[in-house]
Amino acid sequence: MNSIKNCHNCGSNNVKKESNSIIYGREYGNGKCYYCHDCKANVGTHDSGKPLGTLTTKDVQILRKACHDIFDRLWKYEKVKSRGNLYKLLAQKMTIPQNECHFGMFQRERCLQALETITQEKWWT
Ligand SMILES: [Zn+2]
Structure with missing residues (x-):
């Protein structure tokens, strides 16, 4: 993906490259965003100016972070399974292809679907 023409959230073509001060009030990092x-x-x-991923609204960013917080501690700290195995299992439970099973790629619906799974007790067993 070299640039973004249509919004992944609402479909609008009113997407522009901007200073990220438009979001944060001042510039962070390389200072750019779509x-x-x-x-x-x-x-x-x-x-390089290429987008880091898909356009998301604040609520989806929060949902993705929640997914990561819950999911990452399972392989990082509790070590219930390896990271790869956990992603594989999650993809199976969500019935989505494994190569699409990354929180950074999820929009609202899949975040909620993932949360429903990973908040169940011992969902990986
Ligand atoms: Zn939009």
């Missing part, structure tokens, strides 16, 4: 002027979905950029 920004949807209709729904305010946004995503940061690599230093």
